[in-house]
Amino acid sequence: MAEYPTPTTAQDFAANFAQIKPLMSNTEALYESSRCLFCFDAPCIKACPSGIDIPQFIRQINSGNTTGAAKTIYEANYFGNACGKVCPTEVLCEGACVYNLNEQKPIEIGRLQSHATRKVIDSGQKLFGPGAANGRKVAVIGAGPAGISAACELRALGYEVDVFEARAQPSGLTLYGVAPYKITNEETLAEMDYLEQQFGYRVHYNQRISSREDLQRLEDGYDAIFLGIGLGATNALLLPGEERQHCVGAVEFIEQLRTEQQHVAVGRKVVVLGGGNTAMDAASESARMGAEDVVLAYRRGKDEMGAYEFEYDLAKSVGVKGLFNVAPVEIIGNGKVEGVRFIRTATVDGQVQVVPGSEFVESCDMVIKATGQSKQTGFLHLIPGLQLDGKGRIVADARTGQTTNPKYFASGDALNGGAEVVNAAAEAKQTARGIHGFLSGN
């Protein structure tokens, strides 16, 4: 039975995907910021991949200096508003809050962060600007968290920056890949507009860099090239029947959901394959789109899922049911998906083994594969001398982000194999400094 009616209007959609971290009012922010202890050498700062001075910005909110708070946040992380909403704060800053050790609620750091940054986004207040022009140019491929963060930092350092984006809008997975109940399209794009206005980089939309010729043009026209290309499409399962209608990749499903919202159709019964955070998102989203039954199928046990516990809890809270220790064998159906044939598994010595003769069919009319994203190795091989590791990740200097082709630098999912928005934003800021160090001869 569906807990959510199928949304047919924008209002329905917004209701079904109500923000789990809604914007704080001034009063709520005052009360929440009042709780912060201002720890010495605060654990929350250390837990933040972008190293935001959290006690400082909370104290600034509390003392009525929300603008200063936003500045503190953006100085460390250009995706300050988005990260406040989409970060897995439960395992990062909020998870590190010392209140947890006293069995008290941790400070709602994410929501406070979004509160402060949203204020300056809404007012358009000028906090940052480009540095004095140094006459050099950098091309950024990809307008995701890595690319935009690099662009901001490079502009602050005085570079001319052109960002080339294959899609029609910026922010990458923040817009196209994050669950809609974590952040709305409007919020995401508002921050992107704000950053573009502050720093003045140029974004060229619908301009996919995909050929050797494209790259050559960038190599000729720019002093350095930043790769913020992220990952590719959902990995194929290589199962019989995978081509059937209504068997889709999670990343593609979520992208469609973010762009078409209530116009996306989901099945009445959806099987989601996978145990990671994207699987949890896809399952939650199917339920919120009105699917009557959503089954999350994972080939290992519940405790072995890669997803954060709170993400599984969130999925369960909207009626998603877990089906563990099962491996898909075949997507069955007649043109359209009608079910998934599974075989039961057991984990022996850490290895997943199938249990012979335990096959069964779970009927459904939609399958969402959340089985990881592919690397964009084909494209990356067009870059001379660019080395990839065994998993298809770009090899780069950990401190500078410089790849084995000295003109190319990289950050984000293409480098780290797939992590959070905050990781990409933090890495890209550092890599921008790496580019600066390289080009200024340090």
Added chain:
Amino acid sequence: MPDLSINFAGIKSPNPFWLASAPPTNSGYQVMKAFDAGWGGAVWKTLGVPVVNVSSRYGGVNYRDKRLVGFNNIELISDRPLADNLREIEEVKKHFPHHAVIASLMVQSRQEWHDIVRDVTNAGADGIELNFGCPHGMCERGMGSAVGQEPEVLRTIVEWVMEVARIPVIVKLTPNISDITEPARAARAGGADAISLINTIQSIVGVDLDKFAPYPIVDGKGTNGGYCGPAVKPIALNMVKNCAQDPDVRLPISGIGGIENWRDAVEHILLGASSVQVCTAAMHFGFGIIREMTAGLEQYMTEKGFSTIYDMVGKALPNVKHWEDLNLKYKVTAHINEDKCIGCQLCYTACEDGAHQAIRLQEGTRTPAIIEENCVGCNLCSLVCPVEQCITMERTDDATQHRTWKERTAANDIPVTFNDERAGGLHHWVPEPAAALGKERHKTLPGKARALGSPQAARLPAPAESQS
């Protein structure tokens, strides 16, 4: 069941909780409602020649999310005609013959004092309180704190009042004076039956950062007001104690200042008050707070075995000494309960920067450790610790020795020269000044952003230490 009733200098009241002379006692309606709610007495809003008030009268001091930890006002005495007030006093007394109605008064001439004392007595008031405390508006006209600050004038006016008073007279004192016992003694010398303290403290509660004017703002301007609320309790307690301990005062004391729960009231009583007055808390939370106050007081008295209020009045006074009478041999040392510590390290940074560098950080854990030989037992760490009973102060002397400053002075055993060998801190270790430089910069200027520096200043990549 303990008996909460009091007989304060002849004024009887079913419990020691009175509303102070202030906006909550501006009318018979309010006083009746308060008595109905359980208050034992009320000191009527000060009567005299009716005033004219300004609009915008109160200012608040908020601490973080806590509203009104301090409060001030620039309101004056009653702006209602005397006859209306007298009629209402009479009506209240008809309904509540056993509750205490005290008329607060402020006038100028001897004749006015005589007239108004007679008027409120005829109206049925149980007592009179002379408002010699108001520190704003009225004092500029030679009344209120202008009287409280001149013991001779105070005494003279008390004498005028006593010439005609047939009901008990309380003198309300202003804290805006260097020695509160001077006006208290003057009140006694003039023949008053009791004193009440403190009135409000002259104050500016805040300045509007955009309008460049003090709160509360009246058409772009402001003036000093009278400060009260929880923040003033410590000042009030000290002044109550000073009056209670002074052998030349020896008058019943009505304690006022920062009382908003039973605990505050008990503190005033333990330091010598035998009735307490409340204003700000009633203005903040309404008369309903009396439920918690009486219930808490009753429970405390039951637990302590006090059958009447008088069993506890002044009970802490013998333990309030002059500094020179404290035992210099007593020694406490901080103790951190590791099971309770949540690792905020506030104790560490407080001791390190604000005290005696007696707490150190430890490798592999966020729980700091006490350096016992450096700990002077100042309490700071236990005061900043956010966890109940996590840092406790443990006695470390053997409790066999007792030596006070007074005794050491008598024995000629005190430091007397600038570099005296007997300097208390002489053998206490302190770090070398230069050891401070850069010691914790990576922790107090935290975050990757700090390590990277501002984009404009960037020349070199992040220092390696930021990666650790």
